[in-house]
Amino acid sequence: MKLFRRKKIQKVDEIEEKNSNNKRKNRTNEDPQHESYIEKIALEGFHIPMDIRDRGYQIEQRAGKEYPFRSYILNFGNTSISTGELDTLFRAGALNINFHLSKLTKSQAVNKYKRAVTDEAARALQMQKAGNEIDFTEAIKARDKADHLLQEISDGYNDGFLGTMAVTLFGEDDKTLDSMGILIQDSVEHNEHSLRPLYNRQKDGWLSSLPLSPNMLASTVDKRFFDRTAIVATSPFYSSKIPFSGGVPLGENLHNRNMEFLNVFAPYLENYSSLIVGTSGSGKSFSNKYISSSQILLGNRIFSIDPDGENGPICVLMGGKEVEIREGGQNTINPCALTEEEVEHTLPNGRRVSQVIVPIGSKVGRLVSFYNKLLDGMNSQEKELIKKAILDVIKDWGITEDPESLYEKEKRPVRQKNGEIIYKKQRKVEFTLSDIYKQLLKNNTSGYNLDNLTFQEMIDLDSRRLLKVLRGYLRDRPDGIIFDGQTQFGGEKIENLLDDIPWVNFNIKAIEGSDIYDIVFYVLTVLGWEYFVKRPSLRKYRKRLKIEEAWRMKHIDGAMLFVEELARRSRKYNAGVDIITQDLKPFLNDPNGQAVVKQATSALFLRIGAMNNDEKEELQSIFNLSEGELEIICRKPSESENDQTKGEGIIRVGGSSAYIKVNVSDEMRAFIDTDPDYLIRNGLMPSVDEIIDENSEMSTEEKEGVFAWG
Template sequence: MLTAPQTPSQMINGTGNVIKTFVRLREVAGEVACLNFGRKVYEYRSIIKVNTVNFALMAEDDQDALIEGFKSFLNGLSYPLQILIKNLPHRLDDYLNSLKSIQGDLAEVSRDHAQFVQQLASKRALVKRVFYIIVPADATLNRNRAEALINAQTQLRLRTDELIRQLERLGLTGHRLQEKEIIDLYQSSLLSEEARQFPISDNLLHGANNLMVSTREKSNSRSYSLEEDTMGEEELTRGKKKAGKEKKQPEKKQKTPDFVSIPELIAPSSIEVFPWYVRIAGELGHEYTRTLTFVNYPRSVYPGWLDSIIQVDEPHVDFSIHISPLSPQQVTARLGKKATEFRGSIMASQRQGKAADPNDAIALSDIEALREKLARGDERIFSMSLFVQVRGRTRQELSERNNRLMSAIRSLDFRALPAHWQHHAGLLSCLPDGDNQLGRARLFGTGSAATFYPFTGSDISMDTGVMFGVHPSGSLIILDPFNSKELENANLVVFAKSGAGKSFFLKTVSCRLLPTSNVYVVDPEAEYNNLCNRVNGQYVRLSSESLQLNPFDLYKAERPANANQDEQDDENSNFFREKLLNLITLFELLLSDGGALTQKEKAFLYRCLIKTYENRGITMDSSTHHRTPPNMQEFFVIMSSASRGDHRFGVGEDTFGLHERLERYLHLFPSRTRVVLDNRFVDFNIRELNDTLKPVGLFLITEFLWTKMRQAREGLGNQRHTIILIDEAWLLMQFQQGAKFLAEFARRIRKYGGGLWCTTQNSDDFLGSEEGRTILAMATMKFLMKQDSSTVESVVRTFRLSPGQRNFLLAARRGEGLFTTKNWTPMEVVASPKEAEMANTTLGTPATSVVDETIEELEYYQQLNAMGNGTAKKGRPASNGRTVQGTIAPKPDQNQRN
């Protein structure tokens, strides 16, 4: 009976053997990784994490400029580099757990959204791509490790800072990895799945090279640290031998164990090397790795060809590029020899009366041109190696993933071969060590090396937040608008034509933010009524009969126990002055014909405002601000007093006719504010305001919300984040003073834990003013959806879009667009069935009853509380038929619109 031969393999078992063979990292000193390659001295590395640009969406001229910049980047190198690209599976565990932990009336929608995300993950690979540059320090023979470390830190800091400056010239950004980030990167490079599920905690990291102590005892003993060791290993050994000679030791010596070290934290239990793969054993089981190396390259390639391979929809794939600049002396002789060979071949053919081989003639021409560029210093020669490391949980998964990668590589006319019998060297070459163990290098000039430009992609997702949409490559775009470490502010602008899906996008995202944030909507077309009812929000209707808000309300600040009295008084005084200036702006919107009042008219209004507040006993003194504020009727009485022969207030006669212009608006303003913002979602419906009053209503709402946010900052209200959503903001931007107020809101809302979200379908009116451009500049997040051909040019000029991006916006489907926080990326808006049902706009939904001025005070507040608690009568959305899961929105009928 014949038996199959066993597969030859080499088992490297035991933590010590694995560390000695595969784990080069010995310690991390701040931002420097200290490596041991088995030599007498350590080597040091610095690692830069790089943010990418979307190369595919750039204009051809911009692509050429980027490649030229990358050429300059390469020509400036005087030391080898490693570029490491990791395609990681998107971590959804924390996001899904946060959704499932939501309780209350949003629990059902959150569970439906979690199930929808899980279905997305099962149908497509959700990939997150991370890019790194490994920078080495020059190796020295200094045996004093402390001095060598200091020298390496200085050199790496200079090299890293210069590289980051060079990257910024390319439009890229990068930051240097710290201690914890470096260790996490090494752990994921050895065992990716284990690093994802069981990352090294800070407590474990602090325990490395230290004694374990009880939390109930205070240890005064000095812990041992590798960074503080100023003696080399040989000196330490000699010291131990010398001490052994001075004091007699027993004949049988017992080896003293060492402390737990950083290599032991990241080392797998065993590594087994096979001819076709490497099997790495960890806590969760085995991982199989295989390394592919590029061996043949086509004659000509287009710049950025590597993007097509990097963006492959496959997780657990790493790309490692080793770039080593060579001096001209190293390659001149080699190029001269090859030129002689080709020239001899051509001459031999001519002597035989044959035509010269065109390939030899072209190759000779290329070599001569390269030698000339080298002599002038315009070009350099690089030794480059490109490796692809594929991982899998099983051999079948590894084989299937390997075959898909090979097909993608062959489709571009490249050739990559598995590193048979050398996969362990491939594993070492794909670690962030900057060490090319596999070799397989090829010579490239600067022009050809620049086509390897690797920093392509547009992954802007964060570890925490809510889902904004999905990327065409399959990854989720999860963002936390209030993450100050990643985003400058939480402001957002959305530009789209009517029917592109901008309202659907804002409804779904704001609904996902409701568990942690308050959302206040300014709704000019009653599109958020259905969503307000479904989330038990508060509905406020502003009409041409009543604006519901008293613009004279003050910020009633109560001094916290630990607050400084002088600072609190100054804050309240400043607020009162701002209130007066805001009221002047309001009267400009109400009373001016051309959009602005004269300085004399403003001075008269200011005197009247001061007297109106003084009539209630309110002055600049903050102790008076708790008193009952005046109202518009009182202001009208004081402003028109001199005209009626009453000179008690001393404001002078209204020679401008302002009180006559104001009289027709008195019925709009109640004697007291009829809105109590005690709900997480408030919908201000201004649909019934005419065109003249819409800017006034928007101004009152935003100023009222500004007051509430100041209260929250002082600890007087809810400490949740706040999103103020102004739909069709161009309505307010049409008026100069309203635009100025909104621009000031955009500048300062970040300090109060909020974000201003503006949407518009009339981009020309929005971008035609200086204030509109200011709002745009202050918005970290921007979303451009489908554009109309009549307005797309202004959008292209404002955002400096490429022709490819312009065509993308013109051809975009409903819910598609370009989103950016730093770089533009395509994004598609998707929602679960329940979210799509909630975001549907139903014009037939009955509105919640609004209190009229004639209703008694008690009855008013009872109904207001009922609306705030979600017990008021709520309409149901009209039937929309079957909802298709994963689509942008349900198909609208004649009673529905988006």
């Protein structure tokens, strides 16, 4: 009977399978079905060996192989979590991470933290009785934190959640999987967290880390309490808070409503360079002026290049000095000026010491580069003639690497601002472009007259173009007034200017459009590097070299490379370079420009306008921006006068970022805002009607005066 029953069952199974195949065939031929999205991305399956409890294998028949995986659960540490602590985990590569959250009711959260306060207080009492001061102090801190959070939840300022983070790591093979797992575990443990393999629970971990899957890790010990701030810090797709290390109170965090501070000198930063980028009207200049004024209040020193002439009022208000560079003006920038530089070298015993020298070699290179820009390029023979003339002048003036060679031998009395008289050595007169030109005449002509700068015969024909072009940049020509002469600003020496004044702002708006504009921009940048950043007397100060509208550097040959050098080397002089620009393309299209912006460890990204997908991908790859951050900074301009997004952007310090809005007081805004509507509305600038009325009144008074005189 059993034999017949088995045959009957087998026959029924064969009939059902045949019918099923016919239905599938008919459905394929007559009514083709499209695969759903889930079916397209679905895997063929996974396999977890019975003899190996800490890994599994994901089967991918389309690729013709299987991949090993290991599932973990992240055990968060006892302390608070900060933004960026899990960045290594999130960026480790082939990972599935799912953060399961369930919100607690207010009573559940309050009860949980009441128990936490009681437990920590009991632990503190126990440690005190045992005489363990270290654990006692930690228990008191934990109790205070728990009590503070309890008060926030009780008053409705915070919420409680239970969370579980499931992680599945994939590898090409078992060896790669083990190596990656060890590296990630070490990086997480550095931040007091631990990544624990799910022993004998690999299936639950694999399922829990899939998108849209429920949490299969339902044990009480697998869940951890979070508040709202911790959730934001843990999630990679949220901009959270910047770790506080002092600095400028920049603006309100639009996620947690806390104040965010920008500290470009944070001790954990690799260098002190920063970037401020935003299109016109985004609040770029507004933010920069506010940051600069706040840095002065913190005791920093600033050297700023101001192409638009906007920094004058706030600079003077903060005790600084504005220097206006114009053709035919009274200010002179001598590109030949030499100053001291502090360098380090290693003694035979391995000890590193500092020494102050005169950097003659680098100065000669800078001057050759300067002449190359004046001449719009030089051939090798011309460069050799210029270099020889410069070295001859330096030798004739007795300048060596010894700083004493820059000073007179005898000390002279100098009256200080407070009336005190001190004796100190005075600097020698600087050699100038005229001295180098005269040396060119000596080296390459005969029958020369150094008083009227003429010659009878040219010995070296390669100097013909040099003598003809460079003659136009000497003191008696319009373009030469700015460059040929002793460095001074309104009769004041640059040494006194930099040593005594916290902020020097160079306003070059008056020469905008001039053929020497780019050269002045470059010379001022070199001046800031040699006289400000590297100045030994300013070593004790934190310094900022601010280059505004830095996109103009693309017009200057070699400028991007020079600024990259500043960004790399300024940290050793307790200084940093601030790049302020409304256009990133000149930097992204130039290898040295990319290096400049990549060096920035601090950045403020305001609205930069709409971009195409390729530009977004390039921006995202260089600055490692998230999709949400890209959406914020690539917004289109506002189409409503009630829009309040001006000043909103992404601040980044190190690996942490936050979504903020720059806010300042009304008193400060009056000095830094350049919006005409705001200035007119607050009586800070006359309207067009007021100007017309004022001119009409003046015309009437003039007519009445003429009539009365007649």
